[in-house]
Amino acid sequence: MIETKDVYFTYPNGVEALKGVSLLINDGEFVAIMGQNGAGKTTLVKHFNGLLKPTKGEVLVDSINTRETSVAKLARNVGFVFQNPDHQLFCESVEEEIAFGLRNFGFEESLIKKRVDWALNLLDLTKYRQTSPFLLSGGERKRVALASVLAWDPKTVVLDEPTIGQDHRQKEKLRQFIVQLNTQGKTVVVVTHDVEFVAESNPRVVLMSEGKIVADGLAEKILTDEALLTKASIVPPQISQIFLQLSDLGFPANIIDVYQARDVLLKRLEARRK
Amino acid sequence: MPIIETKDLTYTYQGATKPSIREVSIKIEKGEFVILTGPSGCGKTTLCRCFNGLIPHFYTGTLNGTINVANLDVTKHQIHELARHVGFVFQNPENQLFALSVEKDVAFALENLGTPRAEMQERIEWALKAVGAYELRERAPHELSGGQQQRVAIASVLAMQPNVMILDEPTSFLDPLTAKKIFEVIAELNEQLGITVILVEHRLDLTAQYADHVIIMDEGKVVLDGNPRDIFNSEEARLIGVGIPKATRLFQILKEDGINIKSVPISSAEAAKALRRILKHD
Ligand SMILES: Nc1ncnc2c1ncn2[C@@H]1O[C@H](COP(=O)(O)OP(=O)(O)OP(=O)(O)O)[C@@H](O)[C@H]1O
Ligand SMILES: Nc1ncnc2c1ncn2[C@@H]1O[C@H](COP(=O)(O)OP(=O)(O)OP(=O)(O)O)[C@@H](O)[C@H]1O
Ligand SMILES: [Mg+2]
Ligand SMILES: [Mg+2]
Numbered sequence: 001m002i003e004t005k006d007v008y009f010t011y012p013n014g015v016e017a018l019k020g021v022s023l024l025i026n027d028g029e030f031v032a033i034m035g036q037n038g039a040g041k042t043t044l045v046k047h048f049n050g051l052l053k054p055t056k057g058e059v060l061v062d063s064i065n066t067r068e069t070s071v072a073k074l075a076r077n078v079g080f081v082f083q084n085p086d087h088q089l090f091c092e093s094v095e096e097e098i099a100f101g102l103r104n105f106g107f108e109e110s111l112i113k114k115r116v117d118w119a120l121n122l123l124d125l126t127k128y129r130q131t132s133p134f135l136l137s138g139g140e141r142k143r144v145a146l147a148s149v150l151a152w153d154p155k156t157v158v159l160d161e162p163t164i165g166q167d168h169r170q171k172e173k174l175r176q177f178i179v180q181l182n183t184q185g186k187t188v189v190v191v192t193h194d195v196e197f198v199a200e201s202n203p204r205v206v207l208m209s210e211g212k213i214v215a216d217g218l219a220e221k222i223l224t225d226e227a228l229l230t231k232a233s234i235v236p237p238q239i240s241q242i243f244l245q246l247s248d249l250g251f252p253a254n255i256i257d258v259y260q261a262r263d264v265l266l267k268r269l270e271a272r273r274k
Numbered sequence: 275m276p277i278i279e280t281k282d283l284t285y286t287y288q289g290a291t292k293p294s295i296r297e298v299s300i301k302i303e304k305g306e307f308v309i310l311t312g313p314s315g316c317g318k319t320t321l322c323r324c325f326n327g328l329i330p331h332f333y334t335g336t337l338n339g340t341i342n343v344a345n346l347d348v349t350k351h352q353i354h355e356l357a358r359h360v361g362f363v364f365q366n367p368e369n370q371l372f373a374l375s376v377e378k379d380v381a382f383a384l385e386n387l388g389t390p391r392a393e394m395q396e397r398i399e400w401a402l403k404a405v406g407a408y409e410l411r412e413r414a415p416h417e418l419s420g421g422q423q424q425r426v427a428i429a430s431v432l433a434m435q436p437n438v439m440i441l442d443e444p445t446s447f448l449d450p451l452t453a454k455k456i457f458e459v460i461a462e463l464n465e466q467l468g469i470t471v472i473l474v475e476h477r478l479d480l481t482a483q484y485a486d487h488v489i490i491m492d493e494g495k496v497v498l499d500g501n502p503r504d505i506f507n508s509e510e511a512r513l514i515g516v517g518i519p520k521a522t523r524l525f526q527i528l529k530e531d532g533i534n535i536k537s538v539p540i541s542s543a544e545a546a547k548a549l550r551r552i553l554k555h556d
Binding site: 011013015035037038039042084135136137140143161164165167170171194195196230234238242246258261262265266268 | 287289290311312313314315319365366368406413414417418419420421422424425442443445446447448449450451452453454476477479480515516517518519520521523524527528531533541542543545546549550552553
């Protein structure tokens with residue numbers, strides 16, 4: 001469980017990035033944090049594993065105040081993938097990179113090997129096992145960053161822009177994996193600008209704007225509220241845009257996914273025929 | 275005469291065991307808006323590095339075939355010469371920003387091009403406003419959020435107004451509304467000044483409508499090259515795993531159910547119009 005209580009955060013240069021954020025994320029939830037550039041999303045999630053400590057207010061992770069513990073202790077339970085993979089990668093090979101966290105947390109060598117193989121396979125990186133992460137493409141580097149955290153199977157995963165650089169297929173694979181993690185009871189927090197990715201999973205959406213939370217609810221509700229989205233600098237998913245343009249024809253307002261769209265359209269055409 | 279032309283271009287990075295791009299032969303005409311897409315690792319960034327001379331001048335390795343950009347043989351002209359014609363927004367904005375302030379970062383390229391002072395000020399202001407980063411002009415680039423950095427990186431290329439503008443996944447860090455606005459500006463530059471745009475992108479919902487030429491790569495090769503509507507609607511594009519616009523996808527799914535929409539929609543407006551028609555007629 002992650003709880004922030006009226007959290008304020010000011011960077012050393014004087015920028016006040018969080019202005020009173022109170023949020024409760026229960027075990028087993030799937031939450032997408034969205035909102036405009038500079039809204040404070042990254043700053044907020046860096047509080048979830050103690051990378052940043054609030055200037056005012058407090059953050060509790062499993063009832064422990066992050067001020068009273070260390071990032072090293074929190075990391076075992078809260079895995080964090082950085083927005084920019086280059087902030088995270090430093091080993092000489094992809095394999096070493098993925099094994100690093102596992103070694104750190106004292107996994108047995110035989111288990112390390114298994115987990116590394118599993119993570120390489122999950123993120124389609126097996127052929128790059130021996131390659132330096134710095135010689136990979138942008139999307140590949142992001143997948144190494146994801147693999148190196150998912151490998152140690154933390155109870156909560158916090159992924160800052162997990163779909164950056166991913167093609168459609170990788171993204172769909174990742175999305176299915178995240179959904180699967182969540183059904184196994186893990187807590188998943190993603191920060192993302194990718195409305196299509198969110199539309200396909202329908203998680204709880206927390207919208208941020210200028211250091212504050214401005215909305216909190218199910219994706220199909222938030223992503224179809226045009227006024228709210230504009231405030232948070234988000235464009236509705238393309239399917240929802242189509243139905244917003246057909247709103248005079250009496251379609252339900254919460255259609256965000258292609259298959260949902262097909263179903264309502266077929267039903268409508270069927271009814272007309274009768 | 276195309277503004278960019280490659281013939282049988284094959285490139286292998288130093289120390290790599292196989293080429294990252296193979297036998298790429300493409301032509302890009304002046305003033306085109308090109309979308310370059312394909313699976314992660316297929317060679318998009320590598321190909322773009324050939325357009326501004328990073329390959330072969332910065333990345334050594336083995337290059338075969340020819341590359342011509344703005345009438346220059348890229349292998350024979352240095353990066354700074356090519357920079358007069360080609361602006362490049364890197365996939366990772368952080369790798370592009372190094373000055374002490376946002377304003378200085380945008381000014382840097384213009385200074386190098388020898389732009390007169392007064393014009394420089396004007397262009398910087400315009401570019402920073404176009405990307406919504408004018409209020410950030412005195413901030414240090416490394417103290418910005420990911421998306422704010424991306425905005426600044428884009429502004430510095432916009433300010434240059436080069437003949438060819440390459441944007442390598444520019445939307446990945448941008449919030450969608452800002453991405454939409456920035457594309458409107460880029461489309462305008464493309465229309466009005468005839469600037470050639472090469473956009474590398476996985477997410478096509480926002481950008482497909484602007485393209486007049488689509489190139490799809492897979493495993494280092496160009497596999498589809500042509501008209502956006504035909505390519506997005508092709509079976510091959512879907513099989514390669516290209517994230518075709520949802521409007522196009524919806525049309526394909528409806529077709530499987532026997533509902534035929536004549537023209538292929540690639541934007542929400544086109545899809546809404548087509549749906550309205552069949553809903554009325556039925
Ligand atoms: N500096 C480098 N040295 C060696 N190999 C490299 C280097 N940069 C990229 N590669 C390899 O070349 C291939 C193409 O990479 P490139 O960066 O062009 O892909 P991309 O299509 O841009 O992918 P993405 O969508 O993930 O950014 C990949 O297999 C990658 O691992
Ligand atoms: N290291 C830093 N030093 C000073 N200010 C910072 C730093 N990092 C971010 N900021 C500022 O704090 C605010 C919040 O930034 P944050 O990175 O949390 O935004 P974000 O919502 O993640 O944005 P994006 O979508 O662009 O990633 C912004 O105004 C930003 O300029
Ligand atoms: Mg961020
Ligand atoms: Mg790339």
